[in-house]
Amino acid sequence: MKPLKVLTFSTLFPNSVKPSHGIFVETRLRELLKSGQVESRVIAPVPWFPSRHERWGDYAKFAAVPAREQRNGLDVRHPRYLLLPKVGMTSAPLMLALGARAAVQQLIDEGFDPDVIDAHYYYPDGVAAALLAKWFDKPLTITARGTDLNLIPQYALPRRMIEWAARRAAGSIGVCAALMDVLRGWGHEPAKLHTLRNGVDLERFRPLPPAAMRAELGVDGDPLLLSVGHLIERKGHDIAIDALAELLPARPGARLVIIGEGEERAALLARAARLGVADKVRLTGALANTELLKWYSAADVLLLCSSREGWANVLLESMACGTPVVATDIWGTPEVVAAPAAGRLVAERSGAAFAAGVQALLSAGVDRAATRRYAEGFSWQATTEGQLALFQAVTGVATHA
Numbered sequence: 001m002k003p004l005k006v007l008t009f010s011t012l013f014p015n016s017v018k019p020s021h022g023i024f025v026e027t028r029l030r031e032l033l034k035s036g037q038v039e040s041r042v043i044a045p046v047p048w049f050p051s052r053h054e055r056w057g058d059y060a061k062f063a064a065v066p067a068r069e070q071r072n073g074l075d076v077r078h079p080r081y082l083l084l085p086k087v088g089m090t091s092a093p094l095m096l097a098l099g100a101r102a103a104v105q106q107l108i109d110e111g112f113d114p115d116v117i118d119a120h121y122y123y124p125d126g127v128a129a130a131l132l133a134k135w136f137d138k139p140l141t142i143t144a145r146g147t148d149l150n151l152i153p154q155y156a157l158p159r160r161m162i163e164w165a166a167r168r169a170a171g172s173i174g175v176c177a178a179l180m181d182v183l184r185g186w187g188h189e190p191a192k193l194h195t196l197r198n199g200v201d202l203e204r205f206r207p208l209p210p211a212a213m214r215a216e217l218g219v220d221g222d223p224l225l226l227s228v229g230h231l232i233e234r235k236g237h238d239i240a241i242d243a244l245a246e247l248l249p250a251r252p253g254a255r256l257v258i259i260g261e262g263e264e265r266a267a268l269l270a271r272a273a274r275l276g277v278a279d280k281v282r283l284t285g286a287l288a289n290t291e292l293l294k295w296y297s298a299a300d301v302l303l304l305c306s307s308r309e310g311w312a313n314v315l316l317e318s319m320a321c322g323t324p325v326v327a328t329d330i331w332g333t334p335e336v337v338a339a340p341a342a343g344r345l346v347a348e349r350s351g352a353a354f355a356a357g358v359q360a361l362l363s364a365g366v367d368r369a370a371t372r373r374y375a376e377g378f379s380w381q382a383t384t385e386g387q388l389a390l391f392q393a394v395t396g397v398a399t400h401a
Helices: 023-033 054-064 088-109 122-136 156-168 177-185 210-217 237-247 265-274 289-298 313-320 351-364 368-375 381-395
Strands: 004-009 038-043 068-071 074-077 116-120 140-144 171-174 193-195 224-228 255-259 281-285 301-304 325-328 343-346
Touching (some): 004 023, 004 381, 023 074, 023 381, 038 088, 074 088, 116 122, 122 140, 140 156, 171 177, 224 237, 224 289, 224 313, 237 255, 237 265, 237 301, 237 351, 255 289, 265 281, 289 313, 301 313, 313 325, 313 368
Parallel strands (some): 004 038, 004 116, 140 171, 171 193, 224 255, 301 325, 325 343
């Protein structure tokens, strides 16, 4: 039986310049391919920039992304699209689709005629994919991952485009039930809405000896707190710093490590200095998964103080290393942190509330082995089976012998 041909479409996909960008999309695809029932090609557009000149800042890196590359056995193409200043948000779906159209045609000309287009992130990627599906007469699935449905729809025109794409799609996938509740609330057909959560790579993220990891990393803390994610406002690293300051009177040995890079770096350093905890806060910058593993294992608690999350991969990564979490009780997070072994949920996004959550967690006692066992319940198998069933339903192509 020939494998079902899936065209994966998303701007959220790793490349040789940004190897961790959208790695969760690549991971889900790689797990799907392990089934042996699917063949895939990837189109991951990047914004067009004329050169690598430093005046473009971080965007200059896009100019260095190759037009085509092989990643972990996957054929990945990076067509360019115009990202227009000021009107980029509303023009992006059309620019994306136009930029990718020739790449899709080239795939077909080379003999890879997809049975289905599988898009990730509803806006602008999903809307662009809906245009491509219309132009090439292909069934479409779109996966919602977080801000694409819990933030962007507050803008009227993007919401209308998202609704159009959802009607055009043969199936919508949410990485948590809360995201599909958004489309359900808009009146979209329940039979087309599917929740397929992210899993965790239990081999990549595994417990390492905490004491040995602390010695290797040159870090201590009693407790050692971790906050991981882009340094942007909605991730709430500022609240993690506040929580440390609140915690210190009761636990003077507490330390906080923040892993990530972004626009809030200077503000976070200033906040730590203002609160008198600068010597107890360490910012590492962005790190590869091979390094994250060590930090998760070294820490006592992971803090996730976000205002919005779909399905936060850092939660499961931390738990897989045996480290429980304290996280904001929002969107998909309660679906991840659903047992005492996982950690604690915090209703209020404040330093005092998170400090109280850490205290409650530590006072109850941490069983790292139990936290790891909890994470082992989140393998990728169920998600892979759900995708295969959905693709079969929307294409009519059997995926099982």
